[in-house]
Amino acid sequence: MGKKNRQAASSKPVQADKPATLKDLLDPGILEKLKAQADQMKAEEAKQREAAQEKAAEERKAEQKRLDNNFGHLLENSKLDWRKYK
Structure with a gap:
């Protein structure tokens, strides 16, 4: 019996050290x-x-x-190298 008590006592502090999260505290329906x-x-x-x-x-x-x-815009932005089109 002594060994069982030692194991149970050692596992409880590990769980107690973890703080409760909001997810643990909320109802599963509310969480969904x-x-x-x-x-x-x-x-x-x-x-x-x-x-x-x-x-x-x-x-x-x-x-x-x-x-x-807009013709003015097209004229300003067109390439003026007309030799390509000869």
């Missing part, structure tokens, strides 16, 4: 709800980033189209 909410927020954030990227791409495309119709 929080995880689901976090996943939902990540998905919404990803949708917002994707929408912002699409909007930026559309703005770049519209700006490029506007510049392509």
Whole structure:
């Protein structure tokens, strides 16, 4: 019996040394709800980033189209080496 008591006594302080985490203290149902909410927020954030990227791409495309119709811009940015086209 002495050996069993020593083993049990030695294993309890190891567990007592670890502080209780919030995960251990929360109800499993609440923990699942929080995880689901976090996943939902990540998905919404990803949708917002994707929408912002699409909007930026559309703005770049519209700006490029506007510049392509601007003769002054095309003249300023064209290469003036006409010998290539002879």
